[in-house]
Amino acid sequence: MFLPTTPAELKKLNWDKLDVILVTGDAYIDSPFIGVSVISRVLTNAGFRVGIIAQPDWQSDTDICRLGEPELFWGISGGCMDSMVANYTATKKKRHEDDLTAGGRNNRRPDRACVVYANLIRQYFKETKPLILGGVEASLRRIAHYDFWSDSIRRSILFDARADVLVYGMAEKAILELARKLRDGQDIKDIGGICYISPTPPHDYIELPAYEKVVTDKKSFSRMFNTFYQNNDPLTGQGLFQQHGPRYLVQNQPQPQLTNEELDNIYALDFVRGVHPSYLAQGKVKAMETIKFSITTHRGCYGECNFCSIGLHEGRTVISRSEKSIIDEVQKLAVLPDFKGYILDVGGSTANMYGIECLKKHTNGACKDQRCLYPRVCSSLKPDHSRQINLLKNLRKINGVKKVFVASGIRYDLLEADKKHCTSYMQELVKHHISGQLKVAPEHAAPGVLKLMGKPQARSLLNFRQIFEKTNHSSGQKQFLTYYFIAAHPGCTEENMRELKSFASRELKTNPRQVQIFTPLPSTYSALMYFTETDPFSGKKIFVEKKMDRKQRQKDIVMEKIN
Numbered sequence: 265m266f267l268p269t270t271p272a273e274l275k276k277l278n279w280d281k282l283d284v285i286l287v288t289g290d291a292y293i294d295s296p297f298i299g300v301s302v303i304s305r306v307l308t309n310a311g312f313r314v315g316i317i318a319q320p321d322w323q324s325d326t327d328i329c330r331l332g333e334p335e336l337f338w339g340i341s342g343g344c345m346d347s348m349v350a351n352y353t354a355t356k357k358k359r360h361e362d363d364l365t366a367g368g369r370n371n372r373r374p375d376r377a378c379v380v381y382a383n384l385i386r387q388y389f390k391e392t393k394p395l396i397l398g399g400v401e402a403s404l405r406r407i408a409h410y411d412f413w414s415d416s417i418r419r420s421i422l423f424d425a426r427a428d429v430l431v432y433g434m435a436e437k438a439i440l441e442l443a444r445k446l447r448d449g450q451d452i453k454d455i456g457g458i459c460y461i462s463p464t465p466p467h468d469y470i471e472l473p474a475y476e477k478v479v480t481d482k483k484s485f486s487r488m489f490n491t492f493y494q495n496n497d498p499l500t501g502q503g504l505f506q507q508h509g510p511r512y513l514v515q516n517q518p519q520p521q522l523t524n525e526e527l528d529n530i531y532a533l534d535f536v537r538g539v540h541p542s543y544l545a546q547g548k549v550k551a552m553e554t555i556k557f558s559i560t561t562h563r564g565c566y567g568e569c570n571f572c573s574i575g576l577h578e579g580r581t582v583i584s585r586s587e588k589s590i591i592d593e594v595q596k597l598a599v600l601p602d603f604k605g606y607i608l609d610v611g612g613s614t615a616n617m618y619g620i621e622c623l624k625k626h627t628n629g630a631c632k633d634q635r636c637l638y639p640r641v642c643s644s645l646k647p648d649h650s651r652q653i654n655l656l657k658n659l660r661k662i663n664g665v666k667k668v669f670v671a672s673g674i675r676y677d678l679l680e681a682d683k684k685h686c687t688s689y690m691q692e693l694v695k696h697h698i699s700g701q702l703k704v705a706p707e708h709a710a711p712g713v714l715k716l717m718g719k720p721q722a723r724s725l726l727n728f729r730q731i732f733e734k735t736n737h738s739s740g741q742k743q744f745l746t747y748y749f750i751a752a753h754p755g756c757t758e759e760n761m762r763e764l765k766s767f768a769s770r771e772l773k774t775n776p777r778q779v780q781i782f783t784p785l786p787s788t789y790s791a792l793m794y795f796t797e798t799d800p801f802s803g804k805k806i807f808v809e810k811k812m813d814r815k816q817r818q819k820d821i822v823m824e825k826i827n
C-alpha cells in the first residue's frame with residue numbers, strides 16, 4: 265500500500281495527523297531504488313506515520329499545504345539526482361525529458377529543488393517543525409562546494425535553504441535516530457551523519473577553511489575538500505566545522521554503516537514496487553520500466569573514479585546483501601502479474617563488487633593514503649568472484665525467471681585481479697547474463713587523462729577484451745562490448761580525444777557511440793580539478809576545457825563528426 269499523499273488517503277488509514285512529511289523532486293515511486301521511498305518505509309516500519317508530497321507546485325500553496333503540518337519534521341529531497349544535473353545537460357542546455365516524472369516532460373522539478381521546497385514550506389508554515397534536508401543534492405552540497413551551473417563556490421546548502429538539519433549519505437540510521445529523538449523531546453545535535461548550523465564552533469572537531477576564504481583562495485578550497493573527503497569514513501571520519509560569516513556549519517562524524525543484516529532488512533520492507541496511481545492519466549514514469557525488475561545486490565563503491573559522487577554518498581565500503589535476501593526479492597518479483605521472466609539487472613554501482621571487500625577496511629576504515637583499485641588493485645583486497653557466480657547460478661533456478669541480466673558496469677581491473685575466477689565469471693556472464701552486449705566504461709584511453717580520472721590504464725581494458733572475446737568464441741556466442749567514454753574531463757585536450765579515437769579504432773575496432781561530455785558534480789575530485797585547474801594529487805597545473813563549444817568539439821572528434 266502506498267503512503268498517503270492526500271487528506272482522503274490519510275482518512276482511509278484513520279490517521280488524523282502525520283509525524284513526518286517527505287517532499288521530493290521525483291514522482292512518487294515506491295521502490296527500494298528510490299531514496300525517499302526507502303526512508304519512508306524505514307520510518308513507517310518503526311511506527312511513524314509518514315506522508316508524501318511529490319513534485320509540489322512551487323508557485324502556490326496547493327500541494328505543499330495538502331497534508332497539513334507534520335508532528336515531528338519535514339523531510340526534503342531534490343530526488344534521486346541533483347536537480348541541476350536533472351535539469352541541465354553538460355553544456356548547460358535545459359533537458360526536456362525527465363525519467364522520474366510521469367509523462368516524461370521535465371517540468372515538475374525546480375532548479376535547486378531543496379532550496380525551493382524549503383522556502384516554499386517556510387512561506388506557508390511560519391513557525392513550523394524542523395526542516396530536514398536529505399538525498400544526493402543536499403548530501404553533496406553540505407559544505408562549501410563548486411557549483412558548475414553558476415560557476416561559483418556556493419555556501420553549504422543548509423544556509424541557502426534555511427533548513428534546520430541536513431542528513432548526509434545513506435540516511436536510514438540517522439533519520440530514524442532523529443525521528444525518535446524529536447518524538448522524545450531529546451537534543452538532536454549529537455546524531456551522527458547530520459549537519460547543522462551553530463553560532464559557535466564545536467569542541468574537538470576539525471576546522472575546515474572558512475567559506476569566505478575558499479571563495480577567493482583555490483589552495484584553501486583544495487585543502488578543504490581533501491579534509492572533507494578524508495573524513496567521510498564511518499570508522500575514522502571525525503566531526504568537521506566550517507565558518508560561514510558569523511555562523512558555523514557543523515558536520516558530525518558519519519553514522520556507522522549498515523550491517524549486512526540491516527541492509528537485508530531494508531530490502532525486506534513492504535515496497536509496492538510501483539508508481540502512485542494518481543499519475544496514471546499523466547503517462548508513464550520511464551525509470552520504473554528499468555527499476556521495477558532490477559535488483560540491487562550491494563551498496564557502496566571503492567572504485568573512486570574522480571568524477572563520480574557515489575563513493576562519497578554511499579560510502580567507500582561495499583556492504584553486500586545475503587544471497588537469501590536477494591533470492592527472496594527475485595521470488596517476490598517473479599509472482600508480480602506484469603513480470604515477463606526477465607530480471608533486467610543484478611548489480612550496484614559496480615556489478616562485480618558484490619561480496620568483495622577488504623577485511624582491514626571493516627576494522628580500520630578505508631585507507632587515507634591509498635586507494636583500493638587505483639593505480640593497481642591493492643593486495644589486501646583479494647578479489648573472489650565465487651560468491652557472485654553462485655548467486656547468479658541460483659537466481660537462474662528461480663521459478664518463473666527466464667533470464668537474469670547483469671547490466672550494471674563491470675570493473676575489469678577487479679575481475680582481472682581474481683586469477684582463480686576471472687574466466688569462470690566471464691563464462692557465466694557471456695553464456696547467461698548479457699543480451700548481445702556488455703557495457704564497460706573505460707572513459708578514456710590517454711594515460712594522463714585516465715590518471716586524472718582515477719581509472720585503470722588501457723592495458724587493463726585490452727586484457728579484459730581479450731578474455732571476453734576468447735570466452736565468446738569458446739561458447740559459440742556473438743556478443744560484443746559497448747564502451748562508454750567521457751570528453752572534456754579536466755586535463756583532456758583535443759589531442760587526447762584524437763588519441764582516444766585512434767585507440768578505439770585501432771585496438772577496439774570500433775567507432776565510439778557512447779560519449780558524454782564531462783559534468784563537474786559537486787563534491788568530487790574532478791570538480792575540484794575543474795575549478796582549480798590543478799591536479800590535486802600532484803599540485804601541478806592542468807589544462808581544463810571550459811568553453812562549451814570546445815567541449816562539444818572534443819566529443820565530436822571521437823564521434824567522427826570532425827577530425
Ligand code: SF4
Pocket residue numbers: 622623624625629630631634635636637642643644645
Ligand atoms: S588496505 Fe587496500 S583494499 Fe583495504 S582499504 Fe586500504 S587500499 Fe583499500
